[in-house]
Amino acid sequence: MTIPMIMLLLTFVFLVVRVLPGDPASLHFEKQVDPQTLLAFKRQLGLDKPIEVQYIDYLLSLLRGDFGKSMQDFSPVSQQIFSAFPATLELAICSTIVMILVGVVLGVQASRSYNSLPDHSIRVFGTASYAIPVFFLGEVMIMVFAIYFHLFPAGDRIYAGMAPTGLTLRDVHFSTGLYVIDSILEGNIGKLAMSLRYLVLPSITLGTVLCGIFIRLTRGNMLETLQLDFVTAARARGLKERTVVYGYALRNAFLPILTMMGLQFAALLAGAVLTETTFSWPGLGRYLVDRVSFRDYTAIQGVVVFFGLLVAMVSLAVDIIYAYLDPRIRF
Amino acid sequence: MSSKRLQGRIVVQFLPALTGLARRGLAGWAIIAGAVIVAAMAIMTIVSPWISPYNPIAINVGPLLSPPSSQFPLGTNHLGQDMLSRVYSGGAIMFQVSILSVIVCLVIGVPIGLFASYTGGYTDKLVSLVMDSIYAFPGLVLAIAIAAMLGPGVVNMALSIAVVYVPSYFRIIRSQVLTIKELPYVEAAHMMGAKGRATLFSYILPNVIPSIVAVATINFADAILTAAGLTFVGLGLPVSTPDWGWDLTYGRRLLTSGTWWVIAFPGLMVVLLALGFTLMGEGLSELFNPRLQK
Numbered sequence: 001m002t003i004p005m006i007m008l009l010l011t012f013v014f015l016v017v018r019v020l021p022g023d024p025a026s027l028h029f030e031k032q033v034d035p036q037t038l039l040a041f042k043r044q045l046g047l048d049k050p051i052e053v054q055y056i057d058y059l060l061s062l063l064r065g066d067f068g069k070s071m072q073d074f075s076p077v078s079q080q081i082f083s084a085f086p087a088t089l090e091l092a093i094c095s096t097i098v099m100i101l102v103g104v105v106l107g108v109q110a111s112r113s114y115n116s117l118p119d120h121s122i123r124v125f126g127t128a129s130y131a132i133p134v135f136f137l138g139e140v141m142i143m144v145f146a147i148y149f150h151l152f153p154a155g156d157r158i159y160a161g162m163a164p165t166g167l168t169l170r171d172v173h174f175s176t177g178l179y180v181i182d183s184i185l186e187g188n189i190g191k192l193a194m195s196l197r198y199l200v201l202p203s204i205t206l207g208t209v210l211c212g213i214f215i216r217l218t219r220g221n222m223l224e225t226l227q228l229d230f231v232t233a234a235r236a237r238g239l240k241e242r243t244v245v246y247g248y249a250l251r252n253a254f255l256p257i258l259t260m261m262g263l264q265f266a267a268l269l270a271g272a273v274l275t276e277t278t279f280s281w282p283g284l285g286r287y288l289v290d291r292v293s294f295r296d297y298t299a300i301q302g303v304v305v306f307f308g309l310l311v312a313m314v315s316l317a318v319d320i321i322y323a324y325l326d327p328r329i330r331f
Numbered sequence: 332m333s334s335k336r337l338q339g340r341i342v343v344q345f346l347p348a349l350t351g352l353a354r355r356g357l358a359g360w361a362i363i364a365g366a367v368i369v370a371a372m373a374i375m376t377i378v379s380p381w382i383s384p385y386n387p388i389a390i391n392v393g394p395l396l397s398p399p400s401s402q403f404p405l406g407t408n409h410l411g412q413d414m415l416s417r418v419y420s421g422g423a424i425m426f427q428v429s430i431l432s433v434i435v436c437l438v439i440g441v442p443i444g445l446f447a448s449y450t451g452g453y454t455d456k457l458v459s460l461v462m463d464s465i466y467a468f469p470g471l472v473l474a475i476a477i478a479a480m481l482g483p484g485v486v487n488m489a490l491s492i493a494v495v496y497v498p499s500y501f502r503i504i505r506s507q508v509l510t511i512k513e514l515p516y517v518e519a520a521h522m523m524g525a526k527g528r529a530t531l532f533s534y535i536l537p538n539v540i541p542s543i544v545a546v547a548t549i550n551f552a553d554a555i556l557t558a559a560g561l562t563f564v565g566l567g568l569p570v571s572t573p574d575w576g577w578d579l580t581y582g583r584r585l586l587t588s589g590t591w592w593v594i595a596f597p598g599l600m601v602v603l604l605a606l607g608f609t610l611m612g613e614g615l616s617e618l619f620n621p622r623l624q625k
Contacts, residue, residue, distance in 0.1 A: 005464040131605035133559045136598035270471035289564045304476045
């Protein structure tokens with residue numbers, strides 16, 4: 001199912017950019033521009049060809065990993081995407097860790113204190129987390145932890161000029177673009193600490209906004225699992241309550257959490273766009289927002305397509321991991 | 332019937348409904364709390380022209396960036412606009428965009444959902460595929476792409492939000508119709524000679540409506556958050572409209588100077604409004620589909 005879905009998605013994005021009222025080239029120049037310049041501009045981007053030719057070109061170049069040229073300076077969009085992607089990936093990974101930790105721990109606590117004050121407060125927190133715009137939470141975080149207490153930096157990814165270089169062995173150079181990993185490869189503890197400090201606020205912001213669904217899911221599953229015989233049996237054997245809850249019951253409630261992680265990946269990316277803008281985090285989301293302000297439609301199309309492919313790949317990966325973890329599932 | 336008697340009747344019917352809700356436990360209370368919040372915000376927005384101390388878009392009504400004071404209870408922003416007046420009237424845009432986008436979603440999503448799932452076969456498969464691909468996409472990113480192409484404006488914002496959320500309606504309606512159309516009473520209707528359209532509208536639709544109401548209520552919250560997000564990335568309305576999203580966007584640049592009041596109050600309003608709709612929607616879906624919720 002993944003391939004038809006990807007095809008549909010690519011077509012949809014193409015249609016949005018080409019067919020919605022006003023062609024992208026004229027929209028790019030807000031004011032009237034003389035037809036000669038416009039035509040030359042279109043020719044440079046391949047926008048002068050018939051729409052079906054453009055469509056085929058678009059699909060074929062995507063196969064080559066080419067996401068089109070920017071309207072701003074005709075530079076390849078893929079280059080920009082690949083250089084901004086590690087920042088988004090790093091933020092996404094750290095936010096996922098926060099999201100799962102907060103969601104699962106609170107969910108387990110809620111299920112253990114079913115129908116009491118902690119349970120109710122955790123549920124209210126979970127519902128409230130849906131309603132908070134991620135950028136507002138980010139702004140509050142900046143205000144409190146960066147401006148008033150000076151605990152963490154207010155934005156950006158690392159102190160200017162301090163980006164870790166990664167591993168260099170004689171003339172072989174290797175870096176991942178993930179600053180945490182690169183600082184470890186470089187063996188520079190200072191840079192590691194610094195890149196982690198820059199990650200704290202954006203990850204907590206994004207993780208908190210998305211944890212609500214995991215609280216609910218964990219709580220619901222744990223409520224059921226804690227009633228099962230094997231949990232009672234484990235308790236009867238005199239195991240510690242913590243071992244019973246986290247070692248036995250939670251393990252059984254984990255598969256739905258994994259599925260939800262896959263489903264939430266799209267929400268994570270959408271949230272990352274706003275989080276990156278709030279914290280001036282130089283990732284894909286901020287690149288997209290930058291391009292929007294330049295009316296750079298070809299670049300917008302490229303980023304949107306990249307986001308779509310990413311989501312499709314992650315959902316495929318989750319399906320595969322799922323089948324591996326649950327032997328009852330076979331494709 | 333005189334209007335007084337009509338009022339009396341409404342109160343008489345409304346009160347048991349309320350106490351009935353309250354007896355339904357947490358879900359009932361969530362609906363009441365959510366409805367109270369939303370109603371309060373709606374009233375505030377409607378009466379804002381009369382209660383605002385200043386014109387919300389007039390600049391230099393006070394000193395620039397003045398902190399909350401007796402003259403400006405919520406302070407002023409970098410243009411010297413009164414934040415209290417902006418907070419009062421900024422909801423209008425949120426209500427307009429969200430109401431419009433929910434209407435578009437209903438008009439597109441409900442008929443497609445009903446027909447595709449009732450017809451079944453290839454139509455259903457194809458429509459489901461299209462809807463699932465949109466559903467799987469990061470909503471805000473798609474809305475940004477569409478809004479960027481359509482340009483600013485209330486209608487365009489509402490349209491770009493609606494495209495993203497139509498699949499949520501489709502999915503919930505489809506799952507309901509698939510269950511309901513196998514029920515014995517629908518079969519009985521067929522046996523009595525009810526044609527396809529009659530079955531769909533007179534027998535199946537009434538039982539899908541509660542879920543549609545629940546989804547639409549939650550969707551209000553999504554639409555509000557997405558609208559605020561679109562404004563935040565610069566795809567909102569022109570400066571001449573009082574808008575909480577705009578205050579949040581420009582307030583970000585003022586944070587380093589310790590100016591908290593420009594974002595705090597509009598932000599809280601967005602949270603409250605979205606929370607009101609979320610509480611109502613969650614409560615409704617728990618009442619209508621107790622099995623789906625744990």
